[in-house]
């Protein structure tokens with residue numbers, strides 16, 4: 001083969017396979033960018049715990065569940081199955097953000113790690129190529145067992161593609177010679193968000209303290225599970241796949257609608273990111289202009305902390 005032809009093939013082959021250009025090259029990078037999870041002093045807060053408690057506002061259920069699930073999993077040298085987490089909740093409440101926090105506490109370069117793979121249903125594999133998805137996951141985990149896969153907008157993913165994940169999520173010792181038991185799979189969707197919002201609002205109206213709301217309060221986890229299992233209104237999403245009835249998902253984690261005070265915390269955090277001096281009153285003004293619900297009580301922010309930075313800069317001068 002002429003060297004020119006070889007070069008063209010060398011560059012085109014990985015593009016043609018949905019494994020993607022960069023994943024192809026990652027096969028050669030065996031650098032271990034894992035951070036240590038074995039804190040020697042058990043009374044000390046782990047970095048993950050500190051980061052979650054400092055960075056994620058108003059999500060005590062997600063913080064507690066993710067902290068325990070991820071820490072135990074990462075400390076286990078021989079887990080019996082991969083960790084599979086499904087995050088649910090309305091828009092802008094931290095589902096993507098917590099995935100970023102998890103990633104930066106497992107891998108030295110966080111989401112930029114070669115071992116973190118983000119899958120967006122409409123963008124990757126839009127033509128439902130099950131075989132390529134299978135090869136993509138298989139290739140990445142055989143290259144690096146402690147890989148992390150984040151599936152965003154799971155509600156828009158075709159059930160046939162979701163079913164492709166099944167063998168990887170189960171208690172299989174190996175699939176075609178590769179063990180998937182050290183991998184982490186995270187699914188993100190707004191599915192069940194209205195159930196979570198209603199439960200949280202009811203709880204608030206009864207005068208309860210938000211932090212006392214638990215996964216099993218008003219059977220929230222069961223309600224989410226049943227909704228996913230029974231909803232037939234949509235063609236797509238988890239509910240038509242067998243991941244649910246085969247119990248391959250370890251935790252369904254609710255993200256609560258954010259209260260106005262949490263959005264205020266987000267604005268204050270954004271000021272720090274923009275290297276500004278934190279200004280409590282300015283944050284107040286920014287938050288006051290954001291849409292809230294319900295109409296009379298005005299408890300929750302319609303868009304959570306989404307667009308906080310964009311709103312904040314409108315209040316700043318250009319110099």
Ligand SMILES: Nc1ncnc2c1ncn2[C@@H]1O[C@H](COP(=O)(O)OP(=O)(O)OP(=O)(O)O)[C@@H](O)[C@H]1O
Pocket residue numbers: 055056057058059089090091092093094095096097098189190255258266304305306307
């Ligand atoms: N609970 C939170 N605590 C701190 N910051 C938050 C929180 N929720 C959201 N944010 C901020 O808002 C941004 C948008 O949130 P994020 O992308 O996590 O929303 P989401 O829950 O994934 O929403 P969607 O369902 O619309 O994708 C985050 O990058 C983060 O800066």
Ligand SMILES: [Mg+2]
Pocket residue numbers: 095096152188
């Ligand atoms: Mg999101």
